[in-house]
Amino acid sequence: MGFLTLASLSKVYGDHAAVRDVDLSVAKGEFVSLLGPSGCGKTTTLQMIAGLVEPTRGTITLDGRDITHEKPNTRGLGIVFQSYALFPHMTVAQNVAFGLEMRKVARAERDKRVKTMLGLVHLAQLADRYPRQLSGGQRQRVAIARALVIVPPVLLLDEPLSNLDAKLREEMQFELRRIQQSVGTTTIMVTHDQAEALSISDRVVVMEQGRMTQIDAPYRLYEHPATAFISSFVGKMNRLDGVWRGQGPSGTAQINGVSLPCEQASFPDGQTVALSLRPEKILLRAHGQGRVDGTIVNRFFLGSYWLFTVETPVGALSVSVPNHGEEPAGEGDAVALDWTPASLRVEAITATAGAAA
């Protein structure tokens, strides 16, 4: 039994199931991300945990206590809203103090805790500002401070970084993780940004159309995506359709008659299969010295690495190569591609698998 448990939690709006039979168990102190495209039911799930949306079915248990039907103002959870929802007519300090006031914490104690919390989020200097006088990143930290100061058993964050620009977003990811680790609060964060989810969570929960389709550590999620959708949603992925030639484990995957060395697998002869290969697992070799030959049709410089599109007899493949400081092959150059067999994943394409994708 986890610290926070969702059991077959569902929310139906009219005839549309926004969240269907979600089961999740979060351990104390864990940082879990809910990852999924817009509209997949992340916010609805979070708001059910917060008590702002009444579940249609299922239960929510916190530390052994059923809180499914408890009101939001008695659950005591800390929530950071996507819009931050700061009280515009209150200063930073007043915003942070609000939850303590509601808990009738004495003045002196309150001031002390607000001060400590503002120190933790590096906002001590701005205590008397109003929200509109703050930058996006500062507002976000006020929202976190306001949620954390009440020492909630669980911190819920709804796309806390989505309103920030790219650079700030990256900084705040690590800042968020730092704060969470120093307080040790169990945290659930909703995001549609896979990089964000992978970089700071202990575990990532992928949601598709109201369902949770994979719950795994970021590294495992990336290396072993459970569905075709996840493999394309998390990180970049080359996907090719092929056929399995030969019987069982002795066979190989083929595309247009070209055999492609792949991971250990076994399919009946003639089975159509989906092949996936991450761009960074492909190595660029001199022409004729790899597993397939090809021609570079596009080359993009992305700072820390180069991204190539290589046209090959099996199809166009994206290849990423770390930037070592020298200019690599250019557009039009003939090259060859190589990879370790284990990094080329093969899945059978069945009717159901096709529908899930």
Added chain:
Amino acid sequence: MQKNGPIALAFHTLVVAFVLAPLLVICLVAFTPENTLSIPTTSFSLRWFREIFVHPDFVASFVNSLWLATLSATIAIALAVPAGLAIDRYDFPGRDGLNALFLSPLIIPHLVLGVAFLRLFALIGATGSFTWLVVSHVIIVTPYVLRLVLAALSGMDRSAEQAAMTLGASHWTVFRRVTAPMILPGITGGWLLAFINSFDELTMSIFVTSPATVTLPVRMYMYATESIDPMMAAVSALMIALTAGAMLVLDRAFGLDKILVGQK
């Protein structure tokens, strides 16, 4: 999001009933076959609607009001669109003062405007003139138009004008082909709002109309202070129907809340 509780809904029902009650009563009484103000219970009759046309003064006032509203709304557009352009697009000394002057009839009670116009018209010998009545209405409806024109101008994407300019259009062409079509909803909404406000205006008009130029609201007010019979209800019902029609058009086209926000 959050729903309204039963108490809130009960309160809401009472408010809606309060708001609609007098209008509903008018519309019902207008169809009474009786001679007294009573709600028809057994049969409906159009006799009081026919009765209106036996009163030529009501018909004359209606036509008069129609002309008055049409003219003043149109003139208000002709004044407010250029003024709005100047105020929104140019920075010139006295701009804020002029803007305040144009909007001042919203703050000055109509009673005071009525008195002031009466005094002016008496001094220049213009009492009872329809032309001057139109002018006085132009003054009170122009602010409504100007506000919508300003909102439309400041809300529109200036880059469309700049694009036209870079494509070689002259100032006048830019206005005619780009700006005007883009602020047209604001202008039309302003015209309708001006029309309605002029058509309904009583407090100021009662000071400056003469027997020959009596508007419909003034006629109705005079009539209602003397006697109350179901014909008043019939006239009122017609006005409600007219307003409801205009309102639906306004709401469909622009959103009534947007147009009426801050209206006085």
Added chain:
Amino acid sequence: MSRARSALTPWLLVSPGALLFLALVIVPLVLTVILSFHVYDHGTGIKNEFTLAHYLAVVTDDYYLGIFWRTLRVAALTTLLCALIGVPEAYILARMRDPWRSVFLLVIIGPLLVSVVVRAFGWSMLLGSTGLVNQALQALGFGTVKLLYTETAIVIALVHVMLPFMVIPVWTSLQRLDPAVEAAAWTLGASRFTALRRVVMPQVSMGMLSGSLIVFGLSASAFAIPGLLGGRRLKMAATLVYDEFMHELNWPLGATIAIIVLVANLVIMLAYNRMVEARARRTLG
């Protein structure tokens, strides 16, 4: 050449309107102020002499003071009732879902476009001695109540006419309010009532204030409602001015009262602007 033209353009654009407004707003108002100082003689009419007598008369005579007092009382009561009804109603509307929200918003603010005379007439039918309200009272076993030609009738009808002016600004400020802000207060432990009081109210207070000012100003200068529902005896400032002009023909006295109404209105607006500025300065630090 081109520079000179572009400097002239705004002036050319505003001048027709500006000239008209100068001639027909500023000039008549100045004339009215002057008129209020003219000596009036019941036999010969307006004289070309000047006096403060009208202002003195208005502020000392019990008859006029009584009417001003009633005007203030009625306007204040109307404002209070509009706030008590309009603010919760705007909040309820804001929490409705479309299409109900748009429908009821239309129902609540739409009557604004119906002529005041029509609405006053509707109330006079409802409140008359044989009107619907009295019929209902009788049916319920209460006796009839005299409502028409009382201050109560005036206040009821004024609330009806003014309600949209309260709902609109409050609605506008509620629209600007992030609904998550109220939810945030709940999740921090605030009860529904506390969230309303501490988080929602402070933010609609400006809307409420501006609505109150509009309602008060319009009620204090309302003409049709007291004219039709107050009868001949129950006068308010506007009907008094009308009588002085049209029946007593004492224009200078009428002008005096009108000017007092205008000045009172402007003072209230100015005070409001001050308040808004002070608040803006406070929250902007």
